[in-house]
Amino acid sequence: MAIFSRGFVGRRSAADVKLPPGQYLTSDFPVLSAGPTPHVALDQWEFKVDDGTAVLRRWDWKSFRELPTENIRVDLHCVTRWSKLGTFWEGVSLDVLLAGVKTDSAYAMMRSYGDYTTNLPLKDLMNKQAWVAFKFDGADLAPEHGGPARLLVPHLYLWKSAKWVRGMTLMPRDRPGFWESLGYHMYGDPWQEQRYSGE
């Protein structure tokens, strides 16, 4: 049973807006990163898919940008409790990046410039659920928001949408990434409020 806060009224979001539990609405786009923002030159950029031993797929910026893209309008939910609705992105679906990749692995570790990592089940990255996004609101993605390109997995808390992605390693078993090693949840479903480990 919660303790009531004497005199606290609070602000409800509009009745027609359904947010995951414990979230509040913002129209800003706050930034959360553990270290300095990496600045990656496009002629140095690459994205690789590997299985821990062999590189299975590799793109440089030019070949990546020749892949078919999609426009994506999605809601974002950050573990620090803000939600931002109807954000507009352009990116390449992971269904395209993983097309034809044969694997028995059930998990992936996303890897970023600046050495950030985050783990996800492979099934959460397929079937129109995840993209490598390079435009936000029609403009090139700014470095502090993950540019040149970031993962976008909107059905999980935003720390899973790794900024500055450079590749992914397929893994037979789940392993914790950066925040997951520091007390955050292995899966991170905002509708289940899976913020911290043990929830």
Place this chain on the structure above:
Amino acid sequence: MWRTGTVVALHDETATARTITLKVPDWPGHLAGQHVDVRLTAPDGYAAVRSYSIASSPNFERHIDITVDRLPNGEVSPYLTEEVIVGDRLELRGPIGGWFVWRSNQTEPIQLIAGGSGIVPLMAMIRSRVASGNSALFRLLYSVREPGAVFYGDELRALSDLDRSVVITYAYTQVAPKDWPRPPCRIDAALIANATWPANLAPTCYVCGPTSFVESASNLLIASGNHRDRIRTERFGPTGGRK
């Protein structure tokens, strides 16, 4: 798991910021730099939760301090800075966060850089250093709008007078005290060169403040030779417009 904290003291740091001391009987202890979630609940069950950095040293047994700056359109911060009185109970979860922390067994030089209320978790590190008797070299570069916006001013002054191994540099962005050597402006390369440890000492750098401040301070640290792996950041607030 939500814990209950009872407000035992209130202290205004500035015209908009207040330190709340909470007695938390089952507090498990924390590391300097960690934060807590605070939950407020209205009579109809509506709840709002926000995260606040812990300002107090881990050695302050069964008590924690949080310092809350009032946001103009905030939902929780106006309540915590204006409504709360001694004796009120608040629900807390934490401590949370294992990255932006200083442990009292760290011995390398430490560079702290605060923008505005970003001082709060860095103050916990300074207090933890004192309380643990650790003699690691500390420097603090504290960027603040004007003298009246400084948190913990008396304590910081007493500390640096007493202990020359904690060096504090203030940088004012809008109004500086009379006769201050540096006109009000944002932090820049010259200030980083003068007020932070030389990069060859390989300090661990903790940078906390609004996003644009953290971006600029960490870029300046890298430009002056610090390795990016030695820079830990914590950002808050909106980006202030998209690029």
